[in-house]
């Protein structure tokens with residue numbers, strides 16, 4: 683964990699807090715943060731997550747990996763900055779905006795019918811027997827549903843509830859078609875629906891309520 687003491691050069695750089703409510707910074711969206719190779723960096727991290735999910739290192743390999751991972755973590759710790767300026771989550775040129783905590787998705791269209799995306803659950807997202815974990819499916823819906831809600835109401839929303847109907851197995855390592863859309867808007871409330879398909883096969887459906895945050899609301 684970075685407490686500022688170990689990396690003063692990276693934490694003292696940023697003095698202002700651009701957060702004025704909501705959970706997105708009032709700073710310009712830029713694809714520059716993290717540099718031109720941030721996408722490759724994220725992909726390496728995702729590959730690490732996938733490999734770790736299936737790894738069974740023999741003790742001598744574990745010894746070596748622990749040392750190497752400790753060195754990597756020390757290096758990464760020294761580069762930490764605050765949430766609002768981190769590239770992760772704001773790199774709209776990268777899968778899932780460069781946020782490796784989300785299943786990688788690429789938004790293919792945003793129009794009056796909602797948000798359309800291709801989402802791929804990877805080895806890291808394994809639930810069991812080659813199927814995606816239901817929680818990860820909900821994560822994808824939360825983000826893409828939040829996106830559709832934000833577009834529909836032109837403001838940042840938080841999830842009040844989100845239910846998922848798991849209709850059939852959601853396969854791993856398969857580009858899936860996701861669609862989320864605002865079904866009804868009532869004041870600050872956006873009743874939002876979603877679906878994920880593997881070709882013609884319905885994998886899961888979302889039924890959610892997103893609420894537009896008031897100015898300054900956390």
Ligand SMILES: CCCCC/C=C\C/C=C\C/C=C\C/C=C\CCCC(=O)SCCNC(=O)CCNC(=O)[C@H](O)C(C)(C)COP(=O)(O)OP(=O)(O)OC[C@H]1O[C@@H](n2cnc3c(N)ncnc32)[C@H](O)[C@@H]1OP(=O)(O)O
Nearest residue numbers: 824825828829832833836837838839840841842843871893
């Ligand atoms: C700026 C322009 C943007 C334009 C868009 C462009 C691009 C889009 C860009 C970015 C977006 C991209 C992606 C989005 C990314 C991520 C989305 C993830 C979102 C999350 O992952 S976020 C974390 C999980 N989420 C929470 O951590 C919420 C915890 N919670 C609370 O923070 C409060 O609970 C809150 C704020 C939800 C409501 O609180 P509140 O005080 O503001 O409002 P209040 O309670 O008065 O409710 C108002 C009306 O909603 C009804 N209502 C409330 N809750 C209900 C429920 N559960 N069921 C049924 N009805 C409910 C009431 O009954 C009342 O209804 P009525 O008005 O009819 O009486």
